[in-house]
Amino acid sequence: MPVIELSDVSRAFTVTSRAGLRRTKREVRAVDGMSFTVEPGEVMGYIGPNGAGKSTTIKMLTGILVPSGGSIRVAGVDPSRHRLKLAKRIGVVFGQRTTLWWDLPLKDSFAVLQKMYDVPMARHRENLATFVALLDLGELLDVPVRQLSLGQRMRGDIAAALLHDPEIVYLDEPTIGLDVISKARLREFLAEINANRRTTIILTTHDLDDIEALCTRVMVIDHGHQIFDGTLDGLKSSQSAPRTLVVDLATSLPPIEVNGATVTKVDGPRQHLTFPPTTSAAPLLAQIAANYPLVDLSVSEPTIESVITQLYAPTPS
Structure with missing residues (x-):
């Protein structure tokens, strides 16, 4: 059974604007006809530009907002009608807000949360020891x-969100402002929690x-x-984002000329060529090796950044 179910969910807000002495109201639909399910143990990335409706969706899934239309069930209940019941089954981390007590030592915040969620003391100690180590x-x-x-506070917030063994965790910008090492540590931790506990993220x-x-x-x-809804590979293939061939030559030369690829950047003896994702790199390599002083080369798959940029690019009129 899915742990999250949305059926034709919408959420509208009334926005008031003023022009001189006249006020006008208009309806803005932050979420419009959204339907999807999430299975137990899935890790789903929910992405889009600012104003796309991501935070509004999360607030409806946690019961903070009530949908204007449609239905939502999370862990078998309606979030807006059973917020307290649902609270023990979910965890939430907002990157720019903390659920910890500002003036208390970190361990005291964890102790308060054990009381709030009524977690058995033995289980709380076991979870705390695991999370402190990881x-x-x-x-x-x-x-x-x-x-x-x-970075330290964010690690504390994520531990706090998981201490009561939630089935589902919502992470809103959990690595915002963190350094590379802190990001890597958090990603490893979340991957381990998902793998070992089947926590839906x-x-x-x-x-x-x-x-x-x-x-x-x-x-x-x-x-x-x-x-779009699917795998990362499916997202990349849906946009036909180009692959990149990075060629190192023995010396600096004018842009390489080969059939099926285009030079996009020349940096001394290194040249970058793009080619369609459906094209095999082998014929290109053969042409370059036969006609140029080749030293080394590598093929780069499309980055998700380039795919998302292409996805949101305006359609030519």
Whole structure:
């Protein structure tokens, strides 16, 4: 059975604007006719530009907002009608907000959460020991939250969201502002939690490296509408984003001329050529090797950044 079910869900807001003495109201649909399901243990990236409707969807899934139309069931219940019941079955992390107590040491925040969620003490200690080890929180437990760096606080927030063994975790920009090492540590932790505990994860982020590292499924939305739902490979192939051939020559030369590829960048003896994703690289390599002083080469697949950019590019009129 799916752990998340949305059927024709919409959420509208009334926006008031003023021109002189006249006020006008208009309806804005942040989410419009959204339908999808999420299976237990999935890691789904929920992505789109600012204003696409991502945060509105998450707020409806957690019961903070009530849909204007359609129906939602999360872990078998209606989120807006059973917020307290659902709270024990979900975890939420908002990258720019904390659920920890600002002036308390980190360990005291964890202790308060154990009481709030009524987690058996033995299970709380077991989870806490696991998360402290995986997230390297040992030296931070006695530090007030206000003294933690952003990366340290984020690790604390993620531990806090998982201490009560939620079935579903919503992560909204969990790596925002973090350094490379902190991001890698968080990604490894989330992958391990998903693999070992089958925790369902919904990830909204602008950091597409998070999506590539963690997600088995990607849903792309724009102006409240779903425009793609599938695997990362499916997303890339849907846009026919070009592959890149990086060629190192023995010396600097004018742009390489080969059938089926176009030089997009020349950097001394290194040249970058793009070619269609459906084209085999082998004929291109044979042409270059036969006609140019080839030293080394590599083939790069399309990045998710280039695919998303192409997906949102305006359609030529």
